[in-house]
Amino acid sequence: MVIKQYSGAPEDADLTRADSLAREIFSDIANKWAFLIIELLDDRTLRFSELRREVEGISHKMLTQNLRMLERYGLVERCVHPTVPPRVEYTLTEPGRALRETVSGMCDWTHQYLGHIEAARRRFDG
Amino acid sequence: MVIKQYSGAPEDADLTRADSLAREIFSDIANKWAFLIIELLDDRTLRFSELRREVEGISHKMLTQNLRMLERYGLVERCVHPTVPPRVEYTLTEPGRALRETVSGMCDWTHQYLGHIEAARRRFDG
DNA sequence: CAGTATCCTGGCCGATACTG
């Protein structure tokens, strides 16, 4: 099923809200940081600092932003332990784990076609 | 399989090139425009202007850039007809169609969990 | 340790104009 576009036709009034929401979610989640977080989180429970370490190259700010976004959409559960110093753990929810299936698929795809892609790129560049 | 990170260990020297390439490809392709193009292209053959019309909200420039990127990685084939006016058609290659499977999976996921997501968001915002 | 807030800059991206 395609991420439908709003046709502007009046009879699509009902579809519009759902579609624009779908498009919004899709646009937000289809970004490399969200994908890497979901893939690395896997079925583990990780602290903020652990994620920061494992998702190479991500900045403190980007990690926070993406975790908030994922939490807002209910893909990630945030568990705060009232200790000193604070301990905050993140886990994928059921929808998050479902999405992880497709993210993993993309990781597999990347490794599977690495050769093709590298060759194509060399051909294109040269 | 995870998009591996470079550990910096000397014995990873061989892995490094492949991994950084994988990461680069992953980062480039995991963006909404590339996904929407791949999804809409499906198994069809579309002209530049048709894509422009179907991928709602994409600018001329973004479409060009993403098509070049996808062509460079060998996910899209570009066929130029030497006519006046020019006619350029785009099709998914086999690697492109393979990736489309996972992109479609994400589209399905989006629609399937739309309710969950909307509810989670309302809960989070309120 | 986890998170927020502020500042600032590079580059993303839209708009526009121009070629073949």
Added chain:
DNA sequence: CAGTATCGGCCAGGATACTG
């Protein structure tokens, strides 16, 4: 029609400092 080039505004996102 398809594509490149250029300019410019604006914001993504890094660095830093500060709270609980």
